[in-house]
Amino acid sequence: MVESRHVRTGVFLPPHHTNDEDVALCMQRDFDLVQYLEYLGFTEAWIGEHHSGGLQIYGSPDLFIATAAERTSRIRIGAGVISVPYHHPYMVADRIVQLDHQTRGRAMFGFGPGMLISDAQMLGIAPEQQRERLVEGVDVIMRLLDGEVVDHDSDWFTLHGARLQLSPYSHPRPTLAVATSRTPIGSRLAGRYGMGILTQGGGDVNGAWAHAEEAAKEHGNTLDRDDLRVVVSFHLAETKAEAEKALHFGYDPWLKYLEALNPKAYAETREKGGDDPARMVAARGGLVGTPDEAVEYLEKLWERIGPFGTVLMSGTNWMNYEATKRSYELMARYVMPRFNGTNRQREKSFDWVYENRHEFSGANAAAVNKVLASGGRN
Structure with missing residues (x-):
C-alpha cells in the first residue's frame, strides 16, 4: 500500500523557445x-531569468508573475530564480514586497548567482564574483524584508x-x-535564513539538504523537507513510443543550446x-515514457532521497504545445493520485462493494420481489 504523501505538483519553466518562433506568441x-x-490542479509554476542565448526569453520573471497572477486565481507563481548579482538588492527587496501584495501572497521568489556566464560577462561581472555577490545580496534582502534599517557599503552597491x-x-x-547546483553555497544560504531549496532530482539532493541543515543548525533554524522542491524532466504520453516520437519536435534545438x-x-x-533523445534524457536523470513509468520513477526517487514537498516538471x-499539455495532464490525472495515494478510500469502497456484490x-432482488408480491403496496 502507498504510504500517505502530500507531494504537490508544479512546473519549472526556464522556458525554452526556439529562435524561429514569434516571441510575443511564445x-x-x-x-x-x-x-x-x-x-489541472498544479500548485505552482516557476519562471527563469536569462539575458542571453536567445532561447530563454524572460529577463524579468517578476513582470511575468504580475501578468500571470492577473490571469489566474489560485496557482502560485515564482521567480526561478532572481539572479541576485545582476540587481541592486534594495530594488529586489522592494519588488518582492510589491508583488507579494499584488498577488496576495501567491508570488514566490528564488535566488541564485546567475546561470549563464554570458549574462555576467555583459554586465562586467567576473564568474568568481557571482556567488560572493549572491551571499552578500541575499543577506541585505533578508534584512530589509525583516524590517531592518540597513547601512551597507560594497564594491557594487551602497545603502x-x-x-x-x-x-x-x-x-x-x-x-x-x-537554487542549488554544484557548490554548497545555495544550500547554506537556505539553511542560514530558513528558506526552501530548488534542486535537480538527478543531482545530489541529499548532499544539498545536508549542507542546508548544517547551516540551519549553526544559525538556530529548523528546516522542513516540505520546502524541498525537486525538479524532474518528465515527458509523458499514453505509450512510450508516442512519448519518444514527440521529442523529435524540439530536442535537437535544445541540444544545440546545451552545446553553446x-x-x-x-x-x-x-x-x-x-x-536517441529518450536515452539522452535518461542519461541526464529524466524520463520519457508513460504514467506507469513516472510513478515508478517517483517511488525510486522517494526511496533514494527521502521526503520532499513538491515535484516540479521541467518545461x-x-x-x-499540445503534447506538452497532454504530458502535464497525464501527470495530474494518473501519476500524482497514485504516488500520493489519494484514491485509497475510493479503492476501498469499490473493493467492499465488489466483495459483497452477491x-x-x-438483498436488492429480495426487496424488489417482496414489493411485487404485495401488489406494489407499501
Whole structure:
C-alpha cells in the first residue's frame, strides 16, 4: 500500500523557445500554459531569468508573475530564480514586497548567482564574483524584508539608512527559496535564513539538504523537507513510443543550446545517449515514457532521497504545445493520485462493494420481489 504523501505538483519553466518562433506568441502561450496548469490542479509554476542565448526569453520573471497572477486565481507563481548579482538588492527587496501584495501572497521568489556566464560577462561581472555577490545580496534582502534599517557599503552597491516603506503581505516573509547546483553555497544560504531549496532530482539532493541543515543548525533554524522542491524532466504520453516520437519536435534545438552553454555537459550527454533523445534524457536523470513509468520513477526517487514537498516538471519545450499539455495532464490525472495515494478510500469502497456484490444483489432482488408480491403496496 502507498504510504500517505502530500507531494504537490508544479512546473519549472526556464522556458525554452526556439529562435524561429514569434516571441510575443511564445509569451502568450506561456501565460495560457500557467492558466491551464491551474485548471489541472498544479500548485505552482516557476519562471527563469536569462539575458542571453536567445532561447530563454524572460529577463524579468517578476513582470511575468504580475501578468500571470492577473490571469489566474489560485496557482502560485515564482521567480526561478532572481539572479541576485545582476540587481541592486534594495530594488529586489522592494519588488518582492510589491508583488507579494499584488498577488496576495501567491508570488514566490528564488535566488541564485546567475546561470549563464554570458549574462555576467555583459554586465562586467567576473564568474568568481557571482556567488560572493549572491551571499552578500541575499543577506541585505533578508534584512530589509525583516524590517531592518540597513547601512551597507560594497564594491557594487551602497545603502545609507535604507528601509522598505512596506512590510510584506505574507507573514513573516513571502515564500523564498535558493537554487542549488554544484557548490554548497545555495544550500547554506537556505539553511542560514530558513528558506526552501530548488534542486535537480538527478543531482545530489541529499548532499544539498545536508549542507542546508548544517547551516540551519549553526544559525538556530529548523528546516522542513516540505520546502524541498525537486525538479524532474518528465515527458509523458499514453505509450512510450508516442512519448519518444514527440521529442523529435524540439530536442535537437535544445541540444544545440546545451552545446553553446556547456560543451562538456553536451559531450557527456551525447556519449551516454548517442542519437536517441529518450536515452539522452535518461542519461541526464529524466524520463520519457508513460504514467506507469513516472510513478515508478517517483517511488525510486522517494526511496533514494527521502521526503520532499513538491515535484516540479521541467518545461523544456522538447514536445509541441499540445503534447506538452497532454504530458502535464497525464501527470495530474494518473501519476500524482497514485504516488500520493489519494484514491485509497475510493479503492476501498469499490473493493467492499465488489466483495459483497452477491449479498447486496440478493438483498436488492429480495426487496424488489417482496414489493411485487404485495401488489406494489407499501
